[in-house]
Amino acid sequence: MDLHGKVAVVTGSGRGLGLGYAQALAAAGAAVVVNDVDQGAVDAAVAMIMAAGGRAAGAVAAVGDSAAAEELVDTAVREFGRLDALVTNAGILRDRVLWKMTDDDFDDVVRVHLRGTFTCARAAAVRMREQGTGGRLVLISSPAGQRGNFGQTNYAAAKAGIVAMARTWAMELGRSGITVNAVVPVAATEMTKTIPAFAPVIEEAERTGVPLPDWLRKDEGLGTVEDVAGLVTFLASDASEGVTGQAIGIGGDRLALWAHPKEKAVAFADGGWSADAIAAQWPDGVGAEPETYGIPAPKAPEA
Numbered sequence: 001m002d003l004h005g006k007v008a009v010v011t012g013s014g015r016g017l018g019l020g021y022a023q024a025l026a027a028a029g030a031a032v033v034v035n036d037v038d039q040g041a042v043d044a045a046v047a048m049i050m051a052a053g054g055r056a057a058g059a060v061a062a063v064g065d066s067a068a069a070e071e072l073v074d075t076a077v078r079e080f081g082r083l084d085a086l087v088t089n090a091g092i093l094r095d096r097v098l099w100k101m102t103d104d105d106f107d108d109v110v111r112v113h114l115r116g117t118f119t120c121a122r123a124a125a126v127r128m129r130e131q132g133t134g135g136r137l138v139l140i141s142s143p144a145g146q147r148g149n150f151g152q153t154n155y156a157a158a159k160a161g162i163v164a165m166a167r168t169w170a171m172e173l174g175r176s177g178i179t180v181n182a183v184v185p186v187a188a189t190e191m192t193k194t195i196p197a198f199a200p201v202i203e204e205a206e207r208t209g210v211p212l213p214d215w216l217r218k219d220e221g222l223g224t225v226e227d228v229a230g231l232v233t234f235l236a237s238d239a240s241e242g243v244t245g246q247a248i249g250i251g252g253d254r255l256a257l258w259a260h261p262k263e264k265a266v267a268f269a270d271g272g273w274s275a276d277a278i279a280a281q282w283p284d285g286v287g288a289e290p291e292t293y294g295i296p297a298p299k300a301p302e303a
Helices: 016-027 039-051 066-080 103-131 143-147 153-176 199-208 214-219 225-235 275-281
Strands: 007-010 031-036 055-060 085-088 135-140 178-185 247-251 254-257
Touching: 007 016, 007 066, 016 031, 016 039, 016 055, 016 085, 016 225, 031 039, 031 066, 039 055, 055 066, 066 103, 085 103, 103 135, 103 153, 103 178, 135 153, 135 225, 143 153, 143 178, 153 178, 178 225, 225 247
Parallel strands: 007 031, 007 085, 031 055, 085 135, 135 178, 178 247
Antiparallel strands: 247 254
16 A cells, blocks of 8 residues: 555554554655644654654644644645545543543543544644645544444544545535545554453463464454454555445454444324334334444353
């Protein structure tokens, strides 16, 4: 995959998945703007990419407000002359069950994930449209946004909103040659270790030094940071020109296309539905096969 001549911004790329994305993009030839709130993390990431022969510049900013988004785009243009791809990866967690979640817990996560994706994508879209040569917006979502997850009201809501924005922007930016896709990654990182469904398995692998088992990589689609970076590189490339408005999962050995919400079962009643009529029809009608919810906990195969 050749990204020479391309310039990409990756938010939240001082460590974890974001760093993996930035490294993969640089290895493919793109010049990369590394972003994080930690100056040390930014400097280390830039140095790592450059030591491997890549081109990188750093931008310390807390993603969320418009000024930070403008700074990231301005850094790309100032250092490398243009902007071709944006990967919105920056995020935080403030996990609590509903009745214990504070206003700040909710607002902080939504500000970084959802508002940060919006402000950065808006700034990038303005620049890309001015350039007139198209572009790529790669928005990082999560399985929690697709299925919900215990204790993650704020995170799940924000990640679901990101996929909805990807679909909307794909329509709005199509005529400008800008594609917009959501990536649904699953990888063993410090952030995913806080998710109860995955924490024990990841910690065991780290403790023993043994790679994640084959059943986990295939059946659960959980792998390393390196396993997910290829999708981001593809979506930032010219090879993905015809791919837009999609939610695409990646992790371990699994690549998947997520279905968009759609009506699963439909019934009609002349004159409309009363509460009693719905109650009578539901068990054997529209509600006969209810949807599942939540991220299933990993289950090892029986010995």
